[in-house]
Amino acid sequence: MFKIVSKRELNPTVTMMDIEAPLVARKAEAGQFIILRTDEDGERIPLTVAGYDREKGTVKIIFQIVGATTEKLNHKQVGDCLADFAGPLGRPTETEGLKKVCVVGGGVGCAIALPVAQKLHEQGCEVHSIIGFRSKDLVILEDEFAACSDKLTVMTDDGSHGTKGVVTVPLKEAIDAGENYDEVITIGPLIMMKFVVGVTKPANVKTVVSMNPIMIDGTGMCGGCRLTVGGKVKFACVDGPDFDGFEVDFDEAMKRGAMYRDFERHAYDEACNLFKKEVQ
Amino acid sequence: MAANMSLKKNEMPVQDPVVRASNFSEVALGYSEETALDEAARCLNCKNMPCVSGCPVNIHIPAFIEKIKEGDFEAAYQVISESSSLPAVCGRVCPQETQCEAKCVRGIKGEPVGIGRLERFVADWHNEHAKENVKRPEPNGHKVAVVGSGPSGLTCAGDLAKKGYQVSVFEALHTAGGVLVYGIPEFRLPKKIVKKEVDGLKALGVEIDTDVIIGKTITVDELFDMGYEAVFIGSGAGLPRFMGIEGEALCGVYSANEFLTRNNLMKSYNEHSDTPVMHAKKTIVVGGGNVAMDAARTAKRLGADVTVVYRRTEHELPARREEVEHAMEEGIEFRFLTNPTKINGEDGWVKSITCQRMELSEPDESGRARPVAVEGSEYDIDADCVIMSIGTSPNPLIKSITAGLEVNKRGGIIVNEDTGATTKKGVYAGGDAVTGAATVILAMGAGKTAAKAIDEYISSK
Numbered sequence: 001m002f003k004i005v006s007k008r009e010l011n012p013t014v015t016m017m018d019i020e021a022p023l024v025a026r027k028a029e030a031g032q033f034i035i036l037r038t039d040e041d042g043e044r045i046p047l048t049v050a051g052y053d054r055e056k057g058t059v060k061i062i063f064q065i066v067g068a069t070t071e072k073l074n075h076k077q078v079g080d081c082l083a084d085f086a087g088p089l090g091r092p093t094e095t096e097g098l099k100k101v102c103v104v105g106g107g108v109g110c111a112i113a114l115p116v117a118q119k120l121h122e123q124g125c126e127v128h129s130i131i132g133f134r135s136k137d138l139v140i141l142e143d144e145f146a147a148c149s150d151k152l153t154v155m156t157d158d159g160s161h162g163t164k165g166v167v168t169v170p171l172k173e174a175i176d177a178g179e180n181y182d183e184v185i186t187i188g189p190l191i192m193m194k195f196v197v198g199v200t201k202p203a204n205v206k207t208v209v210s211m212n213p214i215m216i217d218g219t220g221m222c223g224g225c226r227l228t229v230g231g232k233v234k235f236a237c238v239d240g241p242d243f244d245g246f247e248v249d250f251d252e253a254m255k256r257g258a259m260y261r262d263f264e265r266h267a268y269d270e271a272c273n274l275f276k277k278e279v280q
Numbered sequence: 281m282a283a284n285m286s287l288k289k290n291e292m293p294v295q296d297p298v299v300r301a302s303n304f305s306e307v308a309l310g311y312s313e314e315t316a317l318d319e320a321a322r323c324l325n326c327k328n329m330p331c332v333s334g335c336p337v338n339i340h341i342p343a344f345i346e347k348i349k350e351g352d353f354e355a356a357y358q359v360i361s362e363s364s365s366l367p368a369v370c371g372r373v374c375p376q377e378t379q380c381e382a383k384c385v386r387g388i389k390g391e392p393v394g395i396g397r398l399e400r401f402v403a404d405w406h407n408e409h410a411k412e413n414v415k416r417p418e419p420n421g422h423k424v425a426v427v428g429s430g431p432s433g434l435t436c437a438g439d440l441a442k443k444g445y446q447v448s449v450f451e452a453l454h455t456a457g458g459v460l461v462y463g464i465p466e467f468r469l470p471k472k473i474v475k476k477e478v479d480g481l482k483a484l485g486v487e488i489d490t491d492v493i494i495g496k497t498i499t500v501d502e503l504f505d506m507g508y509e510a511v512f513i514g515s516g517a518g519l520p521r522f523m524g525i526e527g528e529a530l531c532g533v534y535s536a537n538e539f540l541t542r543n544n545l546m547k548s549y550n551e552h553s554d555t556p557v558m559h560a561k562k563t564i565v566v567g568g569g570n571v572a573m574d575a576a577r578t579a580k581r582l583g584a585d586v587t588v589v590y591r592r593t594e595h596e597l598p599a600r601r602e603e604v605e606h607a608m609e610e611g612i613e614f615r616f617l618t619n620p621t622k623i624n625g626e627d628g629w630v631k632s633i634t635c636q637r638m639e640l641s642e643p644d645e646s647g648r649a650r651p652v653a654v655e656g657s658e659y660d661i662d663a664d665c666v667i668m669s670i671g672t673s674p675n676p677l678i679k680s681i682t683a684g685l686e687v688n689k690r691g692g693i694i695v696n697e698d699t700g701a702t703t704k705k706g707v708y709a710g711g712d713a714v715t716g717a718a719t720v721i722l723a724m725g726a727g728k729t730a731a732k733a734i735d736e737y738i739s740s741k
């Protein structure tokens with residue numbers, strides 16, 4: 001069993017937890033993911049590693065409450081255990097040799113972008129971070145990004161914090177202004193990553209995107225997480241989750257990602273009703 | 281008891297096809313004691329035992345059937361368990377018709393003895409009646425690691441544990457059993473039977489660590505550092521193959537692995553499961569193997585109208601005859617000499633599948649007649665779900681990380697067939713990780729071979 005050793009709400013829909021999982025903590029690297037089940041008979045969901053403490057043997061996860069399983073996970077408290085927590089899976093983000101990188105995070109994707117930015121910063125790379133949120137109360141990890149970035153730009157859709165607008169605006173300005181990035185690493189909603197590539201591809205700035213498709217086993221067996229990259233079938237669990245942004249078919253990934261939307265909505269409502277009943 | 285000279289085997293009682301096509305309970309119900317005694321009496325107890333040579337794990341078949349004739353079912357079980365770690369599983373899923381029963385003398389004129397059915401009877405009788413009194417073998421002080429808890433891993437672990445080895449089995453998923461739990465459906469192999477077999481191994485002292493992915497959580501080299509003297513890799517089948525045709529990324533297209541994993545491992549057929557699965561109206565299954573039959577019959581039970589398309593004829597179907605017959609009885613349609621060329625979508629979802637007619641030509645390197653497309657024969661079949669069941673490649677995880685472990689061009693780990701030894705010292709392998717998709721019993725045979733070789737390797741050190 002995998003004990004929750006700390007829990008903190010980062011905003012009303014995003015929660016951070018440290019999970020006791022010494023074997024995973026020993027090996028985890030930025031960019032990799034884990035698979036968890038909250039309870040026996042629960043669903044297997046992949047979450048990208050948001051941090052780790054090798055000495056304490058804990059792995060940090062940050063998740064947005066989007067469906068039944070994340071709702072159940074959010075109801076767990078410090079001291080409770082998760083039924084399963086397996087990993088680390090997938091390939092770590094490649095950072096070797098990078099000297100100047102722009103990290104672009106959107107929403108809860110910033111949770112995954114942060115360890116990448118930190119790793120780059122630790123290896124002496126110049127890090128420019130652009131993080132975007134819908135509004136001020138949804139902003140997460142701003143201080144942490146500030147600590148590992150040579151330059152930080154915070155964007156909100158409604159202008160309630162930082163600069164009003166989307167992340168691609170400052171990114172394009174930076175590239176146009178002659179910032180010579182070795183690479184742009186972007187993690188966030190598919191639509192955001194698609195638009196980031198829309199900016200970087202014409203400028204020919206190599207762009208790495210982190211894909212988070214639907215998965216079941218996560219170990220290279222079921223093929224559920226397949227994507228089309230460069231016209232070929234790739235599997236996010238073993239070939240990714242990082243891919244060359246220029247080659248990813250985002251439109252297809254968005255359609256596939258919505259396959260169970262009705263079911264998820266229903267399951268989420270059921271889970272919420274169950275918790276409401278318990279409260280009553 | 282006089283020999284029963286009936287030319288036919290006793291039939292296996294089954295659930296009515298109409299009823300079973302909408303439930304997930306086991307289809308075959310098993311012999312009663314009377315039927316088992318009657319069937320056992322058909323065995324002539326041949327001196328040269330041709331049936332034994334047809335069994336990949338060489339069960340002493342006439343000996344266990346003799347015990348059935350004597351009415352000593354527990355003794356019959358003990359005979360089987362000398363050679364097989366998973367009798368209740370093999371009695372259900374082995375292709376006996378091409379193995380032991382194919383060699384049975386009674387099959388020359390009439391039907392062979394129902395060896396598989398008798399094996400299942402004995403195993404079920406034991407599971408129901410026997411008081412477990414497992415003797416833990418004297419520990420010999422040596423540790424062996426087994427990667428994967430499917431049929432090859434469980435067999436290897438069981439054989440080594442019986443010799444006194446301290447065996448740890450590492451399983452990537454949350455439940456032990458490998459393909460027996462994620463692949464083979466409940467209606468063919470109830471999961472409580474797999475659990476019982478796994479519990480039997482635990483009683484022998486085998487430790488099972490779930491949620492540990494060897495190659496990721498712990499590497500093979502680290503296992504040696506942890507004091508394991510040998511490692512057996514039975515990591516099983518891997519990524520599914522697709523046809524490479526247009527439309528395979530549409531919503532509603534599954535690999536058989538994904539479709540079956542959702543249903544079998546995650547129980548998505550149960551409406552209370554958190555894991556979703558599509559309840560399609562019209563499902564097309566592409567392929568003709570046992571996995572295709574499992575997928576088709578599962579889709580049927582979820583309420584779909586199901587058609588299997590296969591590019592050769594009924595004669596070449598690689599699936600077991602029994603599975604094909606069961607599928608047909610359940611109302612699954614088969615279109616032979618039919619091959620998909622395109623999956624057509626609307627708003628990102630499957631709408632229909634375009635197929636072309638095929639003709640058989642000269643045999644190819646597999647010895648089967650090669651299907652050739654008939655020009656201009658394309659036609660569409662309406663469908664909202666397509667399940668691709670055209671094979672898998674061995675699991676990619678371990679080989680990409682373990683130095684010194686060589687694989688062939690299909691991704692299978694290269695082994696010495698007589699021992700299961702890989703190109704890395706102290707590392708053995710077997711099952712689908714070596715051969716690509718094959719049968720449960722062949723994987724068990726490989727686990728057994730490796731267990732023997734590992735014992736010799738460690739004893740001679």
